[in-house]
Amino acid sequence: MRxxxxxxxxxxxxxxxxxxxxxxxxxxSSEVTSLIQNGGVYVESAQGKALFDYQGxxxxxxxxxxxxxxxxxxxxxxxxxxxxxxxxxxxQSGNLYIKGxxxxxxxxxxxxxxxxxxxxxxxxAVKNIYLDDSYFPAVKVPGAAASLNPxxxxxxxxxxNFNTIFVKKSSDGTVESAEEQTPMTDLTxxxxxxxxxxxSRINLAAHPEESLLYVGHxxxxxxxxxxxxxTGSIGRGQVPxxxxxxxxxxxSKSLDRIVQAMMKYSTNFITNQLFLVLGAEKYxxxxxxxxxxxxxxxxxxxxxxxxxxxxxxxxGLSRQNRLSPIQLVRVLKAFEKYKNLLPEKMDAILxxxxxxxxxxxxxxxxxxxxxxxxxxxxILNQGSPNRExxxxxLYANLH
Numbered sequence: 001m002r003x004x005x006x007x008x009x010x011x012x013x014x015x016x017x018x019x020x021x022x023x024x025x026x027x028x029s030s031e032v033t034s035l036i037q038n039g040g041v042y043v044e045s046a047q048g049k050a051l052f053d054y055q056g057x058x059x060x061x062x063x064x065x066x067x068x069x070x071x072x073x074x075x076x077x078x079x080x081x082x083x084x085x086x087x088x089x090x091x092q093s094g095n096l097y098i099k100g101x102x103x104x105x106x107x108x109x110x111x112x113x114x115x116x117x118x119x120x121x122x123x124x125a126v127k128n129i130y131l132d133d134s135y136f137p138a139v140k141v142p143g144a145a146a147s148l149n150p151x152x153x154x155x156x157x158x159x160x161n162f163n164t165i166f167v168k169k170s171s172d173g174t175v176e177s178a179e180e181q182t183p184m185t186d187l188t189x190x191x192x193x194x195x196x197x198x199x200s201r202i203n204l205a206a207h208p209e210e211s212l213l214y215v216g217h218x219x220x221x222x223x224x225x226x227x228x229x230x231t232g233s234i235g236r237g238q239v240p241x242x243x244x245x246x247x248x249x250x251x252s253k254s255l256d257r258i259v260q261a262m263m264k265y266s267t268n269f270i271t272n273q274l275f276l277v278l279g280a281e282k283y284x285x286x287x288x289x290x291x292x293x294x295x296x297x298x299x300x301x302x303x304x305x306x307x308x309x310x311x312x313x314x315x316g317l318s319r320q321n322r323l324s325p326i327q328l329v330r331v332l333k334a335f336e337k338y339k340n341l342l343p344e345k346m347d348a349i350l351x352x353x354x355x356x357x358x359x360x361x362x363x364x365x366x367x368x369x370x371x372x373x374x375x376x377x378x379i380l381n382q383g384s385p386n387r388e389x390x391x392x393x394l395y396a397n398l399h
Contacts, residue, residue, distance in 0.1 A: 066311075075255060105253045126229070152268075332376075
């Protein structure tokens with residue numbers, strides 16, 4: 001008898017229309033839910049009305065959709081026009097000191113402008129070049145592997161070309177730069193001695209000391225090309241206390257352009273440079289992961305009302321990161337004024353993807369005639385990479 005009553009109640013509850021279920025699980029919902037083994041999807045209208053909610057409050061590994069969080073917090077706290085600096089100091093003996101502050105876009109294209117700035121300040125010759133990365137020495141980010149792949153590049157306060165070298169190796173063992181704008185140096189040849197035949201971009205994570213020195217060797221090549229001799233050596237050294245800045249270089253890229261590149265290429269190195277710099281900006285140098293984590297936690301709690309989340313680092317490399325689809329959509333709502341910094345996916349959707357082994361995510365926007373600009377987040381922690389299929393179903397039924 002009790003079993004019969006229980007079955008009747010279950011059937012009755014199933015048949016009674018529930019306003020919330022009617023709102024968040026439309027008739028086509030089974031097309032989406034059939035593609036989810038372990039994950040969640042949340043979609044809301046421009047006005048914040050839930051259009052679809054399947055496990056939207058459950059935390060999952062977000063992978064690189066985490067970059068939406070980093071982009072938002074960085075732009076909000078530093079401003080779109082923020083430009084990273086690299087300071088240069090010259091002592092009475094003619095030694096040049098370079099102090100980095102985490103510029104993620106200190107690339108070969110910046111060095112001619114640096115040399116021009118140094119010349120304008122009166123530089124005619126250099127004895128020794130000293131590199132100062134005390135703002136934050138090399139940091140190994142949780143989730144980064146000990147590989148030579150560029151996405152595992154080491155973060156530090158002073159590094160060039162995303163802490164990578166791009167080389168071309170001939171069959172006879174000759175190594176050349178694979179970039180017209182980047183001169184070869186003896187250090188580059190040494191670091192690339194084991195590179196494969198052909199072109200390859202190699203990160204310098206296995207050579208943290210050399211990756212710092214590479215900045216000095218690169219500057220030396222540009223200085224000498226412009227007629228400024230370097231007669232001494234290149235090494236690590238902190239700026240003498242109280243030394244006046246000889247020249248301060250500001251990046252040619254504003255922060256919004258950096259975030260745009262970060263989103264387009266899903267660059268882990270750039271993202272965690274921003275994560276670390278935010279910690280140092282608020283809590284002082286040296287930058288640490290703990291300081292970055294604190295800044296992110298405070299922002300997400302106070303500005304977006306987050307609870308039950310976890311942030312290890314800013315790029316999405318760590319499998320300890322946890323966000324829910326609803327939380328990602330809250331990020332998207334705040335990020336909407338910057339949405340044009342996102343790449344276009346599937347011809348009609350502005351979004352950020354996320355991919356790790358067993359993790360596929362997608363979060364972004366698409367325009368609809370009935371609901372305005374829709375915000376959506378798909379996080380799948382499963383073997384089947386169905387994010388694009390789900391996004392197409394959402395778009396087909398809502399746009």
